[in-house]
Each structure stands twice: as C-alpha cells, then as structure tokens.
Amino acid sequence: MEALERAAPATTRDWTARLERAALAPLVSTSRRYFVWVGFLVLVIAWALYAWATQLQDGLIVTGMRDRISWGVYIASFVFFIGISHAGTLLSAILRAAKARWQLSITRMAELITVVALIVGALFPFIDMGRPDRFMNLLWFGRWQSPLIWDILAIATYLTGSTLYLLLPLIPDFALARDRLGASANRFQRALFTTAAVGYHDTPSQRSALDKAMTTMMIIIIPVAVSVHTVVSWIFAMTLRVPMNTTVFGPFFVAGAIYSGIAAIIVLMAVLRRILRLEEFITITQFKGLGYLLAAFTLIMGYFNLQEYAVHGYKLEEGMPFHFAQLMTGPFWPLFWTYILGCIVLPGLIVLYPRTRNIRGITAAALLALLGMWIERYLIVVAGFRVPLMPYAPADYAPTWVEWSILAGAFALFALIISLFTKLFPVISIWEVREHRGPEPAPASSGLASGRIRAVGAGVLAFGMIAGSGAGLILGGQAGAADPIATRIEVALPAKAGIGQTVQAQARLVDDKGGPVAGAQLKFSASLAFLGAGGRVALVEALTDKAGVVNVEFDLRTAREHEIRVIFSGNDRYAPSNAAATLTVTGEAQLYVEHVGIRVPGLNEAPVVGRAEATDQTGLPLLFAQLWPAMSGWPIALVLIIVWSLYGYVAVQVAHISRAEQSS
Amino acid sequence: MAGIPRRGLMKFFGAGIVAAGLTSVGVGHVAGSPHPAAAQAKGRLRRWAMVIDLRKCDGCQSIGKPPQCTQACIEGHFAPEPMEWIQIYESPLDAEAKATQFLPTPCQQCQNPPCVNVCPVAATFSTPEGTVLIDQQRCIGCRLCMEACPYDRRFFNWGNAPLPPEALFLEYHPEHQSPAIRGTVMKCDFCPDVARAGRLPYCAQGCHNGAIYYGDLEEDIATNGFEVVKLSKFAADNNAYRLKEELGTEPRVRYIPGHGELVGRSPKKKGRLPTVWPWQRLVEGARTWKR
Numbered sequence: 001m002e003a004l005e006r007a008a009p010a011t012t013r014d015w016t017a018r019l020e021r022a023a024l025a026p027l028v029s030t031s032r033r034y035f036v037w038v039g040f041l042v043l044v045i046a047w048a049l050y051a052w053a054t055q056l057q058d059g060l061i062v063t064g065m066r067d068r069i070s071w072g073v074y075i076a077s078f079v080f081f082i083g084i085s086h087a088g089t090l091l092s093a094i095l096r097a098a099k100a101r102w103q104l105s106i107t108r109m110a111e112l113i114t115v116v117a118l119i120v121g122a123l124f125p126f127i128d129m130g131r132p133d134r135f136m137n138l139l140w141f142g143r144w145q146s147p148l149i150w151d152i153l154a155i156a157t158y159l160t161g162s163t164l165y166l167l168l169p170l171i172p173d174f175a176l177a178r179d180r181l182g183a184s185a186n187r188f189q190r191a192l193f194t195t196a197a198v199g200y201h202d203t204p205s206q207r208s209a210l211d212k213a214m215t216t217m218m219i220i221i222i223p224v225a226v227s228v229h230t231v232v233s234w235i236f237a238m239t240l241r242v243p244m245n246t247t248v249f250g251p252f253f254v255a256g257a258i259y260s261g262i263a264a265i266i267v268l269m270a271v272l273r274r275i276l277r278l279e280e281f282i283t284i285t286q287f288k289g290l291g292y293l294l295a296a297f298t299l300i301m302g303y304f305n306l307q308e309y310a311v312h313g314y315k316l317e318e319g320m321p322f323h324f325a326q327l328m329t330g331p332f333w334p335l336f337w338t339y340i341l342g343c344i345v346l347p348g349l350i351v352l353y354p355r356t357r358n359i360r361g362i363t364a365a366a367l368l369a370l371l372g373m374w375i376e377r378y379l380i381v382v383a384g385f386r387v388p389l390m391p392y393a394p395a396d397y398a399p400t401w402v403e404w405s406i407l408a409g410a411f412a413l414f415a416l417i418i419s420l421f422t423k424l425f426p427v428i429s430i431w432e433v434r435e436h437r438g439p440e441p442a443p444a445s446s447g448l449a450s451g452r453i454r455a456v457g458a459g460v461l462a463f464g465m466i467a468g469s470g471a472g473l474i475l476g477g478q479a480g481a482a483d484p485i486a487t488r489i490e491v492a493l494p495a496k497a498g499i500g501q502t503v504q505a506q507a508r509l510v511d512d513k514g515g516p517v518a519g520a521q522l523k524f525s526a527s528l529a530f531l532g533a534g535g536r537v538a539l540v541e542a543l544t545d546k547a548g549v550v551n552v553e554f555d556l557r558t559a560r561e562h563e564i565r566v567i568f569s570g571n572d573r574y575a576p577s578n579a580a581a582t583l584t585v586t587g588e589a590q591l592y593v594e595h596v597g598i599r600v601p602g603l604n605e606a607p608v609v610g611r612a613e614a615t616d617q618t619g620l621p622l623l624f625a626q627l628w629p630a631m632s633g634w635p636i637a638l639v640l641i642i643v644w645s646l647y648g649y650v651a652v653q654v655a656h657i658s659r660a661e662q663s664s
Numbered sequence: 665m666a667g668i669p670r671r672g673l674m675k676f677f678g679a680g681i682v683a684a685g686l687t688s689v690g691v692g693h694v695a696g697s698p699h700p701a702a703a704q705a706k707g708r709l710r711r712w713a714m715v716i717d718l719r720k721c722d723g724c725q726s727i728g729k730p731p732q733c734t735q736a737c738i739e740g741h742f743a744p745e746p747m748e749w750i751q752i753y754e755s756p757l758d759a760e761a762k763a764t765q766f767l768p769t770p771c772q773q774c775q776n777p778p779c780v781n782v783c784p785v786a787a788t789f790s791t792p793e794g795t796v797l798i799d800q801q802r803c804i805g806c807r808l809c810m811e812a813c814p815y816d817r818r819f820f821n822w823g824n825a826p827l828p829p830e831a832l833f834l835e836y837h838p839e840h841q842s843p844a845i846r847g848t849v850m851k852c853d854f855c856p857d858v859a860r861a862g863r864l865p866y867c868a869q870g871c872h873n874g875a876i877y878y879g880d881l882e883e884d885i886a887t888n889g890f891e892v893v894k895l896s897k898f899a900a901d902n903n904a905y906r907l908k909e910e911l912g913t914e915p916r917v918r919y920i921p922g923h924g925e926l927v928g929r930s931p932k933k934k935g936r937l938p939t940v941w942p943w944q945r946l947v948e949g950a951r952t953w954k955r
Contacts (some may be wrong), residue, residue, distance in 0.1 A: 059821030059846045060805075070807045070820060104756065130805015130820065130847030137785045137804050146784035240778055240814040390769065391755040395955070428672055531864050533887040537894050557884040580839045592711045592882040594775045594794065594914070631829050662729040 048409020068395030086262035088114025088406030090226035144633025213653035242319035260373035266366035298348030343372020499587035516548025719922030720875035723936035736870025740942035744825030763931035765923035771852035772915035779809035826950030
C-alpha cells in the first residue's frame with residue numbers, strides 16, 4: 001500500500017488522500033442529525049411491528065385482501081424490493097464486465113442496495129403467510145415443483161451471492177480502515193475491520209486470489225440475478241389467470257427490476273453524496289451514466305408494455321376486454337396512466353432533454369421510475385387478480401392501515417440498515433476508485449430517442465353466446481283406432497363377460513304372428529344400485545331393421561350377475577313387450593386410468609397419495625414411481641449445485657488471502 | 665367470540681409436522697392417519713366424478729329458498745361464512761344477460777390440478793380416487809393455490825371463522841375439513857367419506873330436483889338419488905361438457921347444458937336468494953368477512 005502511494009505523482013496523492021478521508025470519515029464521526037434520523041426510522045419500524053402484531057393476533061382479516069384478490073400490497077412490495085435488488089448486479093457485474101470505469105465509485109452503494117433490498121423483500125412473503133408459525137413446513141415438505149420454493153431457493157442463492165459480492169471488494173477497504181483509523185475507531189469497529197479484512201496486506205498472491213474471486217462472482221451473479229426475477233414472475237405466470245397467462249412475464253419482470261434498480265442507485269447516490277460530503281467523487285459523470293441507462297430502460301419498458309398490451313389487445317380473449325377497461329378507463333386509470341406517462345415516458349424525457357439532464361433532474365426521474373415500478377407491481381397483482389374467473393361481480397381491494405404501516409416499516413427498515421452500514425464500512429470502494437484515479441470523462445451520449453409508448457386502446461367487445469335451440473324430432477305416428485298388435489322379443493346374449501368387456505347382443509322384435517317389426521326402438525338396460533339409489537340403468541338403444549333385428553354393443557363395469565332386460569315401449573300399432581337374459585360379469589382389474597396432461601419432471605408433477613395412483617400415472621415400476629417425485633427436482637438441484645460450488649470456490653480464495661497473511 | 669372454546673382444538677400444532685417427517689419429501693402425505701383410500705391397495709379404486717344436469721337447476725327459485733345444495737353443504741361441513749364450496753353462479757346466456765342459467769360449481773377435482781402443482785408444501789394433493797384435498801394442518805397459508813385455481817373454488821380463512829359449537833367436537837380430517845383453521849385454505853372435498861359410507865354427498869342430497877349426479881368412473885355409474893345412470897352414456901347422450909376445458913385441467917365434474925328447462929324455469933327469470941349460515945345467530949359478535 002505504501003509502495004503504491006510512493007509511486008504515484010503528488011496530485012494523485014492529494015486526490016487519493018482526500019478520497020480516503022472523505023470515505024472513511026463517516027465511520028468515526030457521527031452527527032446528531034444521524035441519531036435523530038435513526039430514531040425516526042426506529043419509530044416507524046416500531047409502528048410497523050405493532051401493525052404486524054395486530055395481524056398476527058387477528059389473522060389476515062385485518063388486511064384488505066380477500067378470496068378474489070388474495071394478494072395485495074405485500075406481494076406487490078415483495079416484487080418491488082426484489083426488483084430494486086438488481087441495482088448491484090447491474091453496476092457491479094454488468095458494468096464491471098463491460099470494463100466501464102465511471103461506475104466504480106458507486107458499486108459499493110449498489111451492492112449494498114442489493115443485499116438490503118433482498119433482506120427487506122424476502123420478509124414480505126413471510127408477512128403475507130396465513131400461518132407464519134408453520135414456516136418450517138417449507139423445509140420439511142418443500143416441493144421442487146412449486147414456484148414459491150423456486151423463489152426461496154433463488155432468493156437465498158442470490159442473497160448469499162450478493163453478500164459475498166458486497167464483502168469481497170470490501171476486504172482491501174477494511175484493511176485500509178484497519179490501518180488508517182487505528183485509535184479513532186471504537187473497539188467494535190476495530191474488531192470488525194481486523195476480522196473482515198481477513199489479514200489482507202495487498203501482497204501479489206492475495207491480490208491474485210481476490211481477483212479470481214471477484215471475477216468468479218462477477219460472472220456467476222448475472223445469471224443468478226436474471227433467474228431470481230424470472231422466478232419471481234413465475235408465481236404469476238404459472239397460473240392460468242388471463243392477464244398473467246403470458247410468456248413475456250419473465251423478461252418483463254427482469255427489465256422492470258433493472259429499471260427500478262438503476263433508479264434506486266441514483267436516489268441513494270444523490271442522498272449519500274449530500275449527507276456524506278462525497279461531491280468530489282460522485283459527480284455528474286455518475287448521474288449521467290446512470291441517467292442514460294435509465295433512459296435506455298424506459299425504452300425497453302416501453303417496448304415490453306407495447307408487447308404486453310398489443311398482443312393481448314389485438315386478440316381480446318375472454319377477460320381481456322374487462323382488464324383493459326379497468327386499467328385504462330376503470331378504477332385503475334389514475335395509477336395506470338401515472339405509470340405509463342409519468343413513470344416511463346417522463347423520466348426518459350427528463351434525462352434526454354439537455355436542460356434537465358443535471359443531478360436534480362436525473363434524481364427526479366429516478367424517483368418517478370421507482371414510484372412507477374411500485375405502481376406497476378401493484379397493478380399486476382391487484383388488477384390482474386380482479387379479472388373475474390367465473391360469473392361474479394369483480395371484487396375490490398383497498399389496503400388497510402396495517403398494510404400501509406408494514407409497507408412504511410419496510411421502507412424504514414431499508415433506510416435503517418443502509419444508515420447503519422454507513423457506519424460500518426466506506427460507501428465508496430476506495431481501492432478500486434484509487435486504482436482508476438480521478439473522475440472519468442462522461443460516456444459519450446448515444447443520442448437515445450425518447451420512447452413513445454403506445455398502449456393499444458381496446459374497444460370492449462362482448463362475446464355473445466348463441467343459445468342453440470334443439471330441433472324437435474318429429475316421428476310420424478299413424479293414427480289408428482284398432483287394438484295394438486301383441487309383440488314378443490327374442491334376446492341373444494353371451495352368458496359371461498369380463499368387466500368393461502364389450503358385449504355383443506342381438507334382439508329381435510316380432511309380432512304375434514312371428515313377423516318382424518321394423519323401425520321400433522329397443523332399449524337394453526341393467527339393474528344397478530349405487531349410493532342408496534337403485535333401478536334400471538339404460539345401456540343402449542337401437543331401432544330394429546327390416547328383419548326386426550337390432551345388433552348392439554355395450555359394456556358393464558359392475559361385477560355381478562346381471563339381468564339384462566330388453567324393452568319395447570310400444571307404439572300406436574304394436575303393444576309393449578320385454579324380455580330378459582342373464583349376463584354374469586366378473587373381474588377385478590382397475591379399468592379407469594386417468595391420462596392427465598403433459599407432465600414435466602420437476603415442473604408440474606403433482607404429489608400423489610397412495611401407490612396405485614403413482615404407478616398408474618407414470619407407468620413406472622412401483623419403487624421408481626415413488627422415488628421419482630422426490631428426485632424430479634434434479635434440474636433445479638444441478639443448477640443450485642453449480643452456483644453454490646462457485647460460491648465455495650470464492651470462499652476458498654478468501655481463505656487463500658487469509659492464509660497468505662499467516663505465512664508472511 | 666361468545667365464550668366458545670374455539671382454541672380447544674389447536675392440538676395439531678407441531679404434531680402434524682413431526683408425524684409426517686422427512687420420509688415424505690416430494691410425495692403428498694396426510695399428516696397423522698394414513699389416507700383411507702390408500703389403505704385399500706387391492707381391488708378396484710373408486711374414481712369419483714360428478715355430472716351436473718343444468719336442465720334441472722333453477723337455483724331453487726321454484727321453492728323460494730336459497731340454493732339447497734349450498735345449504736346442505738354448509739350444514740354438512742360447517743363451512744364458514746362466506747364460503748360456498750358449491751356455489752350457484754348465475755351465468756348469462758346472451759350478450760345482454762337477458763337470459764341466464766344457473767351454474768352449480770363445486771371444486772372441479774381436476775386431474776391436472778393447477779393448485780396441486782403450485783403448492784410449496786404438498787398441503788393440497790391428489791388422491792388415488794381422483795379427488796383434490798387440502799391438509800389444513802400442513803397448509804402455510806401462502807394462497808398460491810388460490811391464484812392458480814382458474815375456477816375461483818378456493819377459500820381462505822381470513823379470520824377466526826364463526827362455527828357452531830358442534831363443529832368443534834369433530835375430529836379433523838382432510839376429507840371433512842372441520843373445524844376450520846384460521847390462515848388456511850379450504851374448498852369442496854367431494855365428500856368421498858360420505859360416499860364410502862353409502863350416501864350421496866351433501867349437495868346431491870340437498871338438491872330436490874336431482875340435478876346433481878354423483879358417480880364413479882371406474883364402475884361407470886352415477887346417481888342423483890332418484891335414478892341410476894351409466895355415467896359415460898349419460899354424459900355422452902346429453903352432450904356434457906367441462907368448464908374451461910381448453911385449459912387442460914381435466915376436471916372430474918361434467919355439465920349437461922341447460923337453464924332449468926326440465927323443471928319449468930324460464931331463462932329470463934333471474935336471481936336467486938342469498939345463502940345463509942344458520943348458526944350465525946348462535947355466535948354473537950363473531951367477525952366474518954366477505955369473499
């Protein structure tokens with residue numbers, strides 16, 4: 001470290017010294033306003049805890065959610081917070097991989113947002129649970145097939161990865177704090193710096209291990225982040241509800257997540273810059289760089305909205321006219337148009353218009369983008385679930401004070417954790433910024449055109465159901481005053497049959513002189529009993545041919561001795577008659593095997609009670625059929641093993657850093 | 665709350681979790697007693713099904729009462745207000761809803777059940793008999809199944825459901841779901857326990873028109889209590905259909921199209937009486953909710 005500084009020219013040394021001073025100062029000096037701020041946040045959180053206690057005591061009845069709109073602010077906020085967690089990935093990984101440098105002074109903040117947003121966001125599904133006391137069931141009985149389990153696995157993986165990625169670049173800075181702050185830090189801080197620096201002294205071998213670890217994380221964190229928000233979208237997209245039954249949700253959610261993530265960094269950067277006096281190191285360069293990214297994502301968001309509304313709006317399948325009406329002119333119109341015009345179009349215009357392309361303007365655009373993404377998540381959840389599934393009046397949802405309080409508490413918790421962290425480590429990655437000393441020139445503006453978002457308005461069409469009227473079957477009866485002619489039925493039938501086996505039967509209808517009766521209906525029936533009811537069950541009917549004969553087929557699935565009765569009901573000319581024959585049906589094989597839809601291993605295989613069904617549905621031997629549902633998560637398990645192995649590799653590199661110190 | 669010992673039956677806390685253990689990873693399994701259908705491993709399993717003849721459903725307009733299938737179900741299961749496990753929807757037959765049909769809608773007992781697919785803890789599961797049940801002692805109340813169900817047939821216990829005193833003496837079972845447990849999901853269980861005892865499900869018992877045929881696809885038989893029919897023939901002869909067939913959920917409930925014409929209802933006569941929960945007056949000050 002000393003060697004590095006000696007090599008640098010004097011102006012650089014001054015700049016570096018100022019950077020270190022500015023970045024490390026908040027760790028040792030705390031103003032009274034900080035305590036007032038923290039006290040305020042704690043009060044808000046305490047109020048939210050009171051609201052949550054009310055909910056735990058009385059149940060979810062204290063919220064505005066009900067059966068038809070059974071998710072609300074909680075799940076919308078869950079998606080929102082997980083979304084802004086994409087801030088860190090974007091800046092730290094994507095921009096670092098692209099070798100952009102202007103973002104280095106804000107990567108620390110971005111990674112901090114990621115970790116804190118994930119922690120806060122992950123609380124919401126827990127708060128939303130009807131039985132939080134049974135949380136451990138997710139562990140005991142967790143199923144690979146459930147989107148909620150995917151969420152838990154993906155978020156846990158992402159949180160671990162982002163925590164690693166927050167801590168890795170902190171190692172040299174902790175070492176710096178350990179070496180520089182000395183006595184001015186309190187005892188707890190000294191212990192933290194010494195431990196978290198893992199004995200880093202910037203030796204070549206330590207530097208190489210750190211590089212390896214950071215490169216690994218840089219690469220692995222991008223697919224993990226993309227997977228997280230894709231999976232979050234799948235709790236909606238895996239349902240059969242009309243507005244959500246779409247394949248665009250995964251990328252749409254990822255784009256929205258990055259959009260809100262960029263906005264979150266801009267806001268945090270604007271706040272910390274003022275409060276921590278970092279104006280020299282976070283300049284208009286960073287704001288413009290992120291501002292252009294924000295503008296680019298307004299276009300991407302506009303594109304996805306066009307995709308969503310044009311494709312649905314063109315076809316107007318059932319439920320969509322209702323959905324379009326409620327969004328654009330119905331109860332959600334203020335939210336919807338605020339979102340489209342105020343939070344996607346306007347931020348893009350603010351950034352691209354040169355006179356508003358300053359720190360204040362870009363921060364305002366970012367605040368609008370954040371607001372817009374929360375609104376969008378709210379609309380996806382609440383408006384999406386409001387579309388009636390069956391003929392009932394659409395439900396209504398209004399969040400209660402409990403939900404608003406918990407949401408406020410979540411924002412307060414978010415701010416509190418970040419505030420506390422500013423006292424534990426420098427919010428600028430000193431060593432990285434130092435290495436690329438000085439502010440970089442602003443990236444060349446690429447002349448982004450503003451997005452004109454066109455939502456396709458839809459006229460409401462109602463589909464009429466055509467009630468079919470049945471045509472009456474008119475049989476010409478011959479009126480005759482004479483007495484009906486007596487008839488007789490001769491039945492030919494096998495004596496035995498298996499259950500479900502097709503039985504071929506013949507019957508002949510003759511008159512009293514033995515002549516055939518043509519065009520008469522013969523009904524075959526059996527006597528069956530079921531659940532306390534019993535009686536003649538129609539098996540088959542047929543009309544006699546010119547020879548007076550019917551040939552029919554039927555099957556019986558009740559194993560017993562049946563009396564098959566053939567009945568002629570009579571008509572104007574012939575008198576009714578009937579005849580019977582005995583048919584013994586035997587067998588005990590299972591006949592009805594349900595062939596269900598496509599089953600994708602690990603995706604939609606349902607748990608099934610009992611062995612018989614498991615064998616039936618998979619057609620596999622018993623043992624394998626029982627094991628299969630448990631093993632079917634292998635694609636997910638494989639991905640998890642790969643990702644967590646890479647985390648393990650990173651941990652090994654950190655151990656190398658630590659061991660290198662002991663050996664030196 | 666009126667001093668009803670509603671907390672007396674909370675013994676299931678923890679017990680179910682321990683009982684089921686890790687042996688059942690991935691495979692649904694009712695905590696506690698083994699599933700009754702699974703016990704009879706040999707022989708032919710029932711495949712419960714239903715055919716609802718809409719030609720005979722007038723929403724109980726003719727007798728001037730709330731729909732009696734729903735009432736019988738509520739009284740048989742102690743279904744909490746506002747749960748109508750079998751609900752009579754009034755569905756428009758034309759664009760202006762000048763004519764309507766009544767649509768009794770129980771849980772459709774899908775064979776490719778979206779709700780079962782998404783459950784994170786296998787609290788809702790398919791049985792060999794084809795019913796879809798919920799183990800309320802395992803349910804964590806995430807309501808993912810309610811989002812997944814395309815038929816709006818799942819109900820949540822948002823609060824402490826008011827129940828008649830006698831409901832609290834029942835022993836809980838997924839095939840009966842009583843007494844209701846706060847923070848869990850409930851729905852029509854298709855009454856296989858009632859059918860195994862040789863009786864019709866409550867809704868079919870309650871229907872005085874005999875519109876609800878309950879049956880077994882294995883034996884290919886069904887009855888509404890008045891007549892017995894060969895299920896496949898009855899459904900085919902009358903052009904039976906299934907709700908939202910295009911979704912591929914493979915429901916076990918079939919409908920014969922109609923609007924009550926066999927029992928003298930004009931499709932232009934609209935409206936039915938609201939369902940009542942007869943014990944509400946017994947549970948004073950109880951806090952219910954709307955759907």
